[in-house]
Amino acid sequence: MNCETCHLKELELEPTEITDVLRCILHTIFFHRTLSLVRPKDVDCDSLEVTYVQCGLPELEKEVDEKIEQFITWVEKHPNRRSQVCLSFFDEKHKHPGWFVNKTERIYWEQWFINLHVMGPKKYSKSNSSKKLTNIGVNAETSSRRATLESLESSINEVLFQIINFANEKKDHIPSIPDRIFNHEIMIPSSSDSVFGWNTDVIRRVLNSGHPYSL
Amino acid sequence: MASAAAGAASEPPMVEQVITEFFAKSLHIILESRSPYDSSRNFTRPSPPSSPLSGSQPRDRWFNLALRDCPAALENFDLWRQSNLEPLVIDIVLLQRDGAQTASAGAGRVVERWVVKYEVTRSGDGGRSGGKKSRSGSAQDHSLYRRAYTGSTVLLRSLYVLVRLLPAYRLFQELNSSGRIRPLSLSHKISSFVEPFTRAEDAEMKHYAFAPIETLLGHLSLSVSYVPVLEVAAAPEPSTPVGAELIMDYVGSPTTDFLRKFNSLPSDGIAPACFQMARRHSWSTEHGTAPSEPHGCLRLQPRVSTDNSLTARSHPHNTSSEECYPSPPLSPSPSRSPYTNPSSPYGSAPLGIPTVRAGGVGSRLPPSPHRKDKQPFSSPNENLTHSPIDKSIVTKDLVRLGDFQNEKPLQKVLSFGKDDLVYFRGLKLTRTSSKLFIMDELDERELVFAWEDKDTIIDQLNRIDLSEREDHESSQEVGSSLTRSSDAAIGILMRILKNAPGLREKLLTVPAAPVPQEPSSLRRVVTEEHGSGSSSSAVVPPDLLRSRTAADALEELKKYKEIRESILSRSKGHPHNTKMEEKPADGDP
Numbered sequence A: 001m002n003c004e005t006c007h008l009k010e011l012e013l014e015p016t017e018i019t020d021v022l023r024c025i026l027h028t029i030f031f032h033r034t035l036s037l038v039r040p041k042d043v044d045c046d047s048l049e050v051t052y053v054q055c056g057l058p059e060l061e062k063e064v065d066e067k068i069e070q071f072i073t074w075v076e077k078h079p080n081r082r083s084q085v086c087l088s089f090f091d092e093k094h095k096h097p098g099w100f101v102n103k104t105e106r107i108y109w110e111q112w113f114i115n116l117h118v119m120g121p122k123k124y125s126k127s128n129s130s131k132k133l134t135n136i137g138v139n140a141e142t143s144s145r146r147a148t149l150e151s152l153e154s155s156i157n158e159v160l161f162q163i164i165n166f167a168n169e170k171k172d173h174i175p176s177i178p179d180r181i182f183n184h185e186i187m188i189p190s191s192s193d194s195v196f197g198w199n200t201d202v203i204r205r206v207l208n209s210g211h212p213y214s215l
Numbered sequence B: 001m002a003s004a005a006a007g008a009a010s011e012p013p014m015v016e017q018v019i020t021e022f023f024a025k026s027l028h029i030i031l032e033s034r035s036p037y038d039s040s041r042n043f044t045r046p047s048p049p050s051s052p053l054s055g056s057q058p059r060d061r062w063f064n065l066a067l068r069d070c071p072a073a074l075e076n077f078d079l080w081r082q083s084n085l086e087p088l089v090i091d092i093v094l095l096q097r098d099g100a101q102t103a104s105a106g107a108g109r110v111v112e113r114w115v116v117k118y119e120v121t122r123s124g125d126g127g128r129s130g131g132k133k134s135r136s137g138s139a140q141d142h143s144l145y146r147r148a149y150t151g152s153t154v155l156l157r158s159l160y161v162l163v164r165l166l167p168a169y170r171l172f173q174e175l176n177s178s179g180r181i182r183p184l185s186l187s188h189k190i191s192s193f194v195e196p197f198t199r200a201e202d203a204e205m206k207h208y209a210f211a212p213i214e215t216l217l218g219h220l221s222l223s224v225s226y227v228p229v230l231e232v233a234a235a236p237e238p239s240t241p242v243g244a245e246l247i248m249d250y251v252g253s254p255t256t257d258f259l260r261k262f263n264s265l266p267s268d269g270i271a272p273a274c275f276q277m278a279r280r281h282s283w284s285t286e287h288g289t290a291p292s293e294p295h296g297c298l299r300l301q302p303r304v305s306t307d308n309s310l311t312a313r314s315h316p317h318n319t320s321s322e323e324c325y326p327s328p329p330l331s332p333s334p335s336r337s338p339y340t341n342p343s344s345p346y347g348s349a350p351l352g353i354p355t356v357r358a359g360g361v362g363s364r365l366p367p368s369p370h371r372k373d374k375q376p377f378s379s380p381n382e383n384l385t386h387s388p389i390d391k392s393i394v395t396k397d398l399v400r401l402g403d404f405q406n407e408k409p410l411q412k413v414l415s416f417g418k419d420d421l422v423y424f425r426g427l428k429l430t431r432t433s434s435k436l437f438i439m440d441e442l443d444e445r446e447l448v449f450a451w452e453d454k455d456t457i458i459d460q461l462n463r464i465d466l467s468e469r470e471d472h473e474s475s476q477e478v479g480s481s482l483t484r485s486s487d488a489a490i491g492i493l494m495r496i497l498k499n500a501p502g503l504r505e506k507l508l509t510v511p512a513a514p515v516p517q518e519p520s521s522l523r524r525v526v527t528e529e530h531g532s533g534s535s536s537s538a539v540v541p542p543d544l545l546r547s548r549t550a551a552d553a554l555e556e557l558k559k560y561k562e563i564r565e566s567i568l569s570r571s572k573g574h575p576h577n578t579k580m581e582e583k584p585a586d587g588d589p
Helices: A015-033 A058-077 A121-131 A138-169 A198-203 B002-010 B013-032 B058-064 B071-082 B099-105 B127-162 B167-178 B199-204 B241-252 B258-262 B273-282 B293-305 B319-324 B349-359 B369-374 B380-401 B408-429 B433-440 B444-484 B486-499 B505-512 B521-534 B536-572 B576-587
Strands: A004-007 A011-013 A041-044 A051-054 A081-094 A104-118 A183-187 B088-096 B109-120 B184-191 B206-209 B218-226
Touching: A004 A138, A011 A015, A011 A138, A015 A051, A015 A058, A015 A081, A015 A104, A015 A138, A015 A183, A015 B127, A051 B127, A058 A081, A058 A183, A138 B127, B013 B058, B013 B088, B013 B109, B013 B127, B013 B184, B013 B218, B058 B127, B088 B167, B109 B167, B127 B218, B167 B184
Parallel strands: A004 A104, A011 A104
Antiparallel strands: A041 A051, A081 A104, A081 A183, B088 B109, B088 B184, B109 B218, B206 B218
């Protein structure tokens, strides 16, 4: 089975916007790939004028939030770095039982790479002020901040359109619809990783036996 | 149409059903987020979170997407199901209900056009599909069905997300969430044919098409043309929210039906040009007069709405209203409110003028809805809001109404009003502000009685005022009399002293009676004066007494001297002479 991959456009954002952005993107992907019965739930971002849709699965929301918190912790330790969050969907295949191997194998059929460039607030404001030296004062900062937010909102819209396009163009590889959410994994950089730290995590990932989201 | 019929004839029933449901679901998703209806953010159908299936309806099972009930969509869906697989065209229309847009209100402006259609392709129409069928049989069909169904499921999810990304969704949210009546509204039009846009419209729109879903004989497609930037929605939003709703309330409110109330006025002349202007403004949306009217109207509303809310004062730009109510407070009349904004020229503009003219404050004329108008709807804020300006208007109008001297009722109103106005000012400052505030808190039903009570209160207060004025005047009189005739007062004191008990006790009983025991010396003086004027008979005896005692004293003194001398002389030689001389002395007085 081919593993389709989608690399989403990189988003520049501040640490305070990580939660909104990641929630929006992750839940939009989940919504497109949760083909079991869902009751959509509209959610407005806290700091952005963007509305996204959740599947209405509390456990999934909890999982997403936990991963985002971990990612924020990582960002605090590694400021001003490009990073990637990967959402993978996989199937599990039972292997023949052996002495030294696991009984199940993950077969990834789709991966979404969310590219983020989280900039520290200080440097962020510096770069802004250097761009607009003529604008001095609070109003200038506010308008600059507003412009930055609008730019981010526009970028997020692009990313969401990208998700929509990809989700509809690449769908033949989707396994048959289960009665629950597809097996998935959200990978974030870890401290021992290089720039795209989740790679190590992929290597040493522990096979799980699926997720408890059953209907 | 023919192709659809051919497709319907050729597609397996399962796929046909998927297509039909796809149309219905698409319509439902679109209208759910465009038609003014609760969106799924308020989705509250009871179901355990762990089991989305519970409480789901059969329709929810299609594409595993449980949507909120949407009557408009379902109604149209039922209509749609009776027809064949024609294209489904959903136009989202932006309507503007402003007076200026009455001409175009019927048409509106299409801001989104969704087109869902099923097209039969040649490849599927010929013998290939038949060959497929014949070769692979039902397994192949099942595979195609599964693919079509999965594709539809994904596409409908994408549709669900997309309708929330487009600009019209923001407008929908605004219109749906605030609960306010706005001049903008979203409507939809469903048809089975594509009405072409004009070239300008088409150039303005953006287009997006989902990847089509392949079916056995054709494909399902869904596309949207949308206006990328809704200037219409963006521009009026900040200025509209207050206005439209208040217009409706204002016009519909019986309390603001000035004409009806003015029918009972003694004369039409009471309603001057200013009143007419106010009416013209307030009804401008219905008349749809000038292109600029909506703004004027919206700006007018705050004037009206200040009766209800302070927020409505946020548009103080109406020059016409300033013409109408140019009066800054004519007098710094005492304000009932610390919250009043004197800079606002229209605190209570339309209400204040006619009502005050109608009845004045203390008038008992039938058209006296002034307080009737104000009281029932007067939250404390309302009174607080427009009272001072209202008063200024009252003053001004009364002054202006003074010109209409040909009409006696008007003069009556005027005279009443002036008195009451002055009276109320004094009232507020001094004595009975509490009573006024109590009346302000009465509701409409109590108002009729309150009105009467108010009149009686006013009368009583007037009487108090008059009596006090009289007191004041009388005290002034007294004071002036005191200052004017202090000598007289001294004389009076002298008289009192002279009226003091005399040497002869038998005469004291008569003058002692008229001397009153007044609490205050002033009153005593006054009554003394009155007494001196009115009871002359009582005054005479003291005069007699006074003349007697004076003469007697001297005479007695003389007599005592004579007696003394006679005694002295008698002691010298003739004691009986003194008795002889004493007799004539007794008979002398």
